[in-house]
Amino acid sequence: MKPIYVTQPVLPPLTDYTALLEEIWSSRILTNMGPLHERFAAALRELLGVAGLTLFVNGHTALEAGLEALDLTGEVITTPFTFASTTHALVRRGLTPVFADIRDDFTIDPEQVAALISEKTSAILPVHVYGHVCAVEALAEISRKSHLKLIYDGAHAFNISYFGKNIAAYGDMTLLSFHATKLFHTIEGGALVYSDPAHAELLDLLKNFGIQSAESVCAVGGNGKFSELAAAMGLCNLTAIAQEIDARRLATLRYREQLDDTPNLILKQPPEPAGSQLRHNFAYLPILLANQTLRDQVHEALRQQNIHARKYFFPLTSQYDCYRDRQWRGQTPLAADYANRVLTLPLYGALAQEDIDRICRIVDAACRTHESRRLR
Ligand SMILES: *Cc1c(COP(=O)(O)O)cnc(C)c1O
Numbered sequence: 001m002k003p004i005y006v007t008q009p010v011l012p013p014l015t016d017y018t019a020l021l022e023e024i025w026s027s028r029i030l031t032n033m034g035p036l037h038e039r040f041a042a043a044l045r046e047l048l049g050v051a052g053l054t055l056f057v058n059g060h061t062a063l064e065a066g067l068e069a070l071d072l073t074g075e076v077i078t079t080p081f082t083f084a085s086t087t088h089a090l091v092r093r094g095l096t097p098v099f100a101d102i103r104d105d106f107t108i109d110p111e112q113v114a115a116l117i118s119e120k121t122s123a124i125l126p127v128h129v130y131g132h133v134c135a136v137e138a139l140a141e142i143s144r145k146s147h148l149k150l151i152y153d154g155a156h157a158f159n160i161s162y163f164g165k166n167i168a169a170y171g172d173m174t175l176l177s178f179h180a181t182k183l184f185h186t187i188e189g190g191a192l193v194y195s196d197p198a199h200a201e202l203l204d205l206l207k208n209f210g211i212q213s214a215e216s217v218c219a220v221g222g223n224g225k226f227s228e229l230a231a232a233m234g235l236c237n238l239t240a241i242a243q244e245i246d247a248r249r250l251a252t253l254r255y256r257e258q259l260d261d262t263p264n265l266i267l268k269q270p271p272e273p274a275g276s277q278l279r280h281n282f283a284y285l286p287i288l289l290a291n292q293t294l295r296d297q298v299h300e301a302l303r304q305q306n307i308h309a310r311k312y313f314f315p316l317t318s319q320y321d322c323y324r325d326r327q328w329r330g331q332t333p334l335a336a337d338y339a340n341r342v343l344t345l346p347l348y349g350a351l352a353q354e355d356i357d358r359i360c361r362i363v364d365a366a367c368r369t370h371e372s373r374r375l376r
Contacts, residue, residue, distance in 0.1 A: 059177025
């Protein structure tokens with residue numbers, strides 16, 4: 001059996017990509033904000049309906065640059081139920097993460113955020129985990145009242161619209177990731193989206209060593225430049241994004257039909273209610289098992305059939321070995337519980353129906369052999 005991974009990157013028809021490579025071969029411009037970089041940035045601004053957008057070599061570099069551009073200090077309230085990047089970016093910028101607990105949709109709980117604000121707090125960094133939309137209205141209200149910056153990790157939230165507006169347009173800034181494992185990718189890549197157009201100038205400097213002109217270097221920048229080859233991949237993949245999301249929606253429905261009455265399991269992908277103001281992106285398919293033992297059994301049963309589900313996000317970032325000696329402010333019991341019970345199943349447009357059915361049979365069988373227990 002061929003291995004099935006949690007995701008499979010979309011690749012455009014090779015001839016689409018080589019057509020753009022031919023442009024690169026004739027211009028001989030490979031990076032440093034060339035013509036394809038500009039074309040791709042413009043296409044993204046149009047698709048997302050935003051004016052402020054800067055491309056970066058990857059999402060993590062974008063996030064660090066965003067934290068720097070917002071000139072944050074002291075504490076930032078965030079979630080430990082996320083990928084390493086979110087927490088590491090804060091620590092690498094000399095900021096102190098303060099961990100708020102999550103709600104049952106895995107996103108940060110605004111009430112807990114409000115309770116953790118201190119005189120040292122400068123910002124809130126929530127994550128649209130799995131593409132589940134954070135409590136954006138409540139978080140905006142809290143940040144406005146307490147004069148805090150609001151920067152979203154939207155690495156999972158490409159092409160979601162909420163009340164007619166792209167989710168990346170909420171808050172002061174949103175980071176997007178275009179890594180090969182994400183719904184939409186440029187091999188490696190990322191962007192910062194921001195509401196204040198004045199950020200553009202500093203972000204352009206930060207991603208290019210602070211170089212303003214041939215003889216003027218006016219900021220201590222790094223290198224976050226997005227290449228022409230990545231832009232070419234982005235331009236090709238933009239044409240396939242709607243189709244990929246549709247295929248994932250159908251795959252999600254097929255999973256839902258088959259796992260709906262599996263005991264000891266809840267599908268955590270919220271259905272898209274008809275007429276709702278949310279257009280979801282079906283980026284991931286998280287399930288929650290009755291307990292850690294069952295989660296690990298399901299993971300192993302799949303692995304034995306060469307199916308590689310992932311324990312996203314276990315362990316919590318606050319529990320990483322590299323943070324062993326740190327004492328964190330904030331209690332996150334629900335995040336800890338969910339990290340022990342969560343499993344992310346394979347989900348991508350090209351995943352065959354027979355494979356979904358096979359995965360469901362394995363998961364269902366493992367759950368049925370487990371002693372029945374009520375789930376919250
Ligand atoms: C992937 C990811 C990032 C980092 O993006 P890269 O493009 O891989 O640097 C940040 N946060 C979350 C939640 C992610 O999943």
